[in-house]
Amino acid sequence: MSGFSAPHCGSLRASDDGREVELYGWVARRRDHGGVTFIDLRDRWGLVQVVIRSIGETEVRNEYVVRVKGKVTRRPGGSENPKMATGEIEVVASDLEIISEAKTPPFEIQDDVNADEALRLKYRYLDIRRPKLAQTLELRHRVVQSIHRYMDAHEFMEVETPMLLKGTPEGSRDFIVPSRLHPGEFFALPQSPQQLKQLLMVAGIGRYYQIARCLRDEDLRADRVVEITQLDVEMSFCTEEDVFTLIEGLWSKVWKDVLGIEIPTPFPRIDMQESLLKYGTDKPDLRxxxxxxxxxxxxxxxxxxxxxxxxxxxxxxxxxxxxxxxxxxxxxxxxxxxxxxxxxxxxxxxxxxxxxxxxxxxxxxxxxxxxxxxxxxxxxxxxxxxxxxxxxxxxxxxxxxxxRKLIRHDEWNFLWIYPMYLFEEDDQGKLTYGHHPFTSPWPEDMHLLAERPYEVRARAYDCVLNGFEISGGSIRIHQPELQERVFEILGMSREKIRAQFGHLLEAFEYGVPPHGGIAAGIDRLMMAITGTDNIRDVVAFPKTQSHQDLMLGAPSPVDPAQLAELHIQVVPPQKAPS
RNA sequence: GGUCCCGUGGUGUAGCCUGGCCAAACACGCGGCCCUGUCAAGGCCGAGAGCGCCGGUUCGAAUCCGGUCGGGACCGCCA
Missing domain, CATH: 3.30.1360.30 (GAD-like domain)
Known part of the structure; x- marks a missing residue:
């Protein structure tokens, strides 16, 4: 028997009573009573107690990897452990083999141990052995699977988009990748597949989605990571009401599938300006x-x-x-x-x-x-x-x-921030776009465009859950004349527009359907679901606030030959005189 | 770019404000011995840090000061 076909430690139940099994796992804890030794054997599915009596030397230590042969047996009356899922039974070992020994781990593999986070990140593979983190990763998997099923059921097609894109000076800072074949030129890693999904609408795909990785080279916060995963959605011939219905249905389905909870729809809607006034944020927590x-x-x-x-x-x-x-x-x-x-x-x-x-x-x-x-x-x-x-x-x-403990922690508080506004004031008091320059204004506000642009409502929306912005999107502009007017108001030159968005505008000349969409951050969604305020709790291999991977030791210098091949010269930072 | 918090055995903390009583305490873990029903097993014994790093003040620094490195929170930033 191999470990693949063997039963899982954490899955054994009273119904397995009498079964001869072979188990593979890690020694989570050992209780040696002299004549009898108990081992809690751990795998991804949980813990099971193994009883060892007189089968020779059993020099097992914590975190050793072992194979145990034995018989599943109901525990003697009174020794059941109701705190364990497998607490009604135990495995009486007939044979135990040490597959792999283990050093004492740098921190205890227990849910309640609050080891230094840097240490946990360095030894992330040990941290993931902690049931809490492993369960969060599994929960995340189930959320994503539920999303796939829902999107497929609504005839959305998953299309992969390239990782190596063209850089954009707008928005977030790009991560760039040097081109070996084009000296001095660079690709950009996606901040989001925004333009590609709009091009897929021009291509007639109609309903697109993707669970996409997106990278933004910005300073981090408790709810931000460099590499985010987002559910990216775009559809043709739709209104914001269609997007609301789709996403409300999606979250209902996910909550039902994963948590077994019915959430009421539709979600309430709050005007962006009202939210800023009453709650001081564009992502209010109304618990x-x-x-x-x-x-x-x-x-x-x-x-x-x-x-x-x-x-x-x-x-x-x-x-x-x-x-x-x-x-x-x-x-x-x-x-x-x-x-x-x-x-x-x-x-x-x-x-x-x-x-x-x-x-x-x-x-x-x-x-x-x-x-x-x-x-x-x-x-x-x-x-x-x-x-x-x-x-x-x-x-x-x-x-x-x-x-003052005023938060109702048992509540799932979904809401839409809608409407939002087309333009905002930047630090210099200049007019800039609120969402992105392709966001459609409200048709009934068109007369305000020239005179009172700040009052123009946008067909843009954010979905907020318990104070986390979990998704945001808009209905896009598909009329070239309107797009041109918006660019004009933003004060963008024709050359700049051509250089940045030329391909998109050209595509729009070949028959563009009205379209709109939304992107949902899976990481923040998981934060809300698990109730953590630390995004690193829901990511398998997160980076630190300074973008470092403490486990891999990345980033790291590269060989000069590799740099030469990429036509790159490194200029070390000048240390400012103190 | 800025502000703030943290850094003491393997781990988590106490000590720091008010320098000497600290060749640093407690718990967990670790090692040894005992123990046939434990499950945070128990009992006995033991090892393990000179207080992130560098410099300064002082008769004397874990404790005060400056710098530096690392981690974190926040402001800016994140279309």
Whole structure:
């Protein structure tokens, strides 16, 4: 018998009683009682207890790989272990062979051990032996399989797109790959198959999907990795309502398949601007309320100079109530202020607090009303430029929810951010696109394009789950005249457009169907499903914040000959004089 | 590009603020011995770090200061 046909350690049950088996696995734990020794044998499917009595020397240690022959037996009455899935039975060994010995691992292979993450990443193959991580990977597999079944059932065709693409100066920074055959020229790795999927629509595929790897050379966060996996979808002759229905159906199916849970559809929709105002983010977590209010107008004449000066500079004053927050210590408030300052705020005010005596009764009442504050509540107040105030309030709102345990953890809170807006203001106050330059405006807002572009709604949408942006997309522009107008408003030159999007625009001259789509980040989806706030928990081999693979030791220098072949010369960074 | 947090045996922590009582403590793990029903097995014994690295202050540094490396969180960035 080989290990392939052998039963799994973790799969044995009382119904296997009496069965002669051969098991392969790792020694998870050993309990030596002198005359009898118990071994918990582990494989991907779980643990089973092996009983060893008088079969000679059994010098097995933790993490040894062994083969055990024996008989599945019901445990003696009273010695069943209800904490183990295999706890009703045990395997009485008749033979044990050590296949491979093992050094003591650098950390204990146990779910509750909280070893340093760098160490876990270096020995990721040991980390994955921990049942929790192995189960997360399996869950991820089942989610992806469910997605494939659903997309296939709806007649979407999976088409693979190239990994070596043309670079784009727009959007995220590209990872580039040198061309050996074309000195000085480079490919770019895909940030997403965006243009290719639109070309597939021109090609008449109609319904396309792909579970695609995408790479973005940007600085990392707790919910961002360099190499992301996304479900990429595009379809022809569709409206946003079709996309909503498709994706709501998809998540319903996945939740039912994988978690056995019915989720209610359709999902609620929230206007992007409303989300930024009320929740301080474009991906609100509505498993807790803590709604933010604006009190800018009520404080125009206030005597509280810190607030007044922010307003005079064109900023806003925002606030929200911390339920029962009057019990917060000065120390805790200082910590919150530190968080606010860390996010770039000038400061944090609270009521009741030192600012009270500079404000009129009317102003205080307005703030209490806007925050919806009760008698025991404390109100947090931030005054700053609008975007900064939103960021800071969003951050504080999340922090308060965590600290005061206001999150309803049993809830799956799906929602659409819709509508979004076609244009945004960049740091220099210049107009730029909100989603991407092919996003279609709302037909009824066309008259605003020239005069009030910021008010033009976009046929773009994000799907948010428990505060994670799990997908986003849009209906694309397919009319050349409209596309040209949008480029014009964005101030893009004809040459720039030709160089970057020429192939797409040319394709559109050969009969383009109206089309739209969406991309869903599988990594963030898995974060929401598993309830982790660390994206590395749902990736088999993640990189660090500084893009390093601690296990492989990548990136690493390459041989000069290899560089020469690629016509590349390395210029070491200049160390700045200190 | 910026701000902040962390770095003590194999692992996780305590000690650091308020320098000497620390040739560093506790738990787990590891090694040996005992033990026929444990399952975080138990009992006894034992080994294992000079406190990420470099430099400074001091009679004296894990503890204070500067730099540096590594990890993490956040702002910017991520169409």
């Amino acid at each position: 807790y309320s803590l709604e933010i209010g604006d009190v800018s107008d009520a404080l125009r004449e206030t005597g509280a100079t810190v607030l007044r000066s922010a307003l005079d500079a064109g900023g806003v004053v925002r606030c929200f109530a911390v339920p029962g927050g009057r019990d917060m210590s000065r120390r805790e408030l200082d910590e919150l202020a530190l968080i606010a300052k860390g996010a770039g705020a000038k400061g944090l005010a609270w009521i009741p607090g030192p600012l009270d005596r500079h404000m009129s009764e009317g102003e205080m009442a307005a703030i209490k009303a806007a925050a919806g504050a009760g008698a025991d509540d404390l109100i947090l107040v931030v005054a700053d430029r609008r975007r900064k105030a939103e960021t800071v309030m969003g951050l504080l709102r999340r922090e308060i929810a965590r600290r």
